[in-house]
Amino acid sequence: MGSVKCQISISLDGFVAGPNQSIENPIGEGGIRLHEWAFQTEAWRRQHGLTGGERTADSDVIDEVVQGVGAYIMGRNMFGGGGGPWDEKWTGWWGEEPPYHAPVFVLSSHPREPLLMKGGTTFTFVSDGIESALQQALAAAGGSDVAIAGGASVVQQYLKAGLLDELYLHIVPIILGTGERLLADIGDPVFEPVQVIASPAATHIKYRVANPV
């Protein structure tokens, strides 16, 4: 069976989104600064149908994090925006061809028919909890890994439930000062650093999470 993992950009002071998230600014004020290390890479641009970009250690990380992922899980806000347009016309932030190219399970309290997007992405809405979503995602992944795509509260729920096997933090050397924290209300899991990749733009630390049996 595949493992359950999460990779996420985090500020030096622990935030994964800025304050005042809204439909206009789903990652919050200043939150875009968390992702600039990725935008400038060749791998991110290629994955999003663009040319150019830099071939750096950061670029290799971008390629690494999609390898072996067979399905994704995301929260309702990540799919639909903070308090956003959750209706039958909304198909996510990513246009006709989202960058997932795999089954995506969206946690939601509202049942909805699955969405089939271009390029192999499907959005399946799961209203009966995180364990059900994980079972469905693992089945859909067919032995490959399941990635928890975010946001923070979904990652926290999987961490707290002891269901996450790997947390890969991209520590970005910025201070947001306020916003959405990742590592709050998660209990006391045991983290073991298993890989560190350093660049001027971010320090990428991969932790194995040891969950009590």
Add this chain to the structure above:
Amino acid sequence: MGSVKCQISISLDGFVAGPNQSIENPIGEGGIRLHEWAFQTEAWRRQHGLTGGERTADSDVIDEVVQGVGAYIMGRNMFGGGGGPWDEKWTGWWGEEPPYHAPVFVLSSHPREPLLMKGGTTFTFVSDGIESALQQALAAAGGSDVAIAGGASVVQQYLKAGLLDELYLHIVPIILGTGERLLADIGDPVFEPVQVIASPAATHIKYRVANPV
């Protein structure tokens, strides 16, 4: 002139001391877990007059952080304990021969005569602010570096004032959940990672702090 630097152990969730700091437990509940990576090294044991310990990357870091330091600055709580025995008999937590072997400037609102300890450590009490302490420490260091020893609030004050040149974080893979945060109320300094050393016990990231001129 020497540079002004700080090296400090920090939990993955951003705390440099546990909750409920007291005279019995100056680093707070669970705070000792932040320092276990150091205790097991050969360098830490040697610096504290002990034998044994492991020669690891962590041990090299312990040796590295004392190199080139000509003077220290610490806060009143770090010298005297949280709400602790601030009287003329109290000479710090470290016994007759503190591990600093250099001039130490203690920020305090209470004037007091300097203390001369064994092994070259002197404690000089500074009651007219952080800039005065820094001037005195730089003069005492005679061209070597000045290390801000802690605690968190003192580091924050120097960061916020734009007076810190280097922050060396030992990121320990533990979750404290609560306690004393380091990177709060520090403004928005520009951090640049310049060195990363990884071990199973901690990830050591050295940041150059770019302060606006």
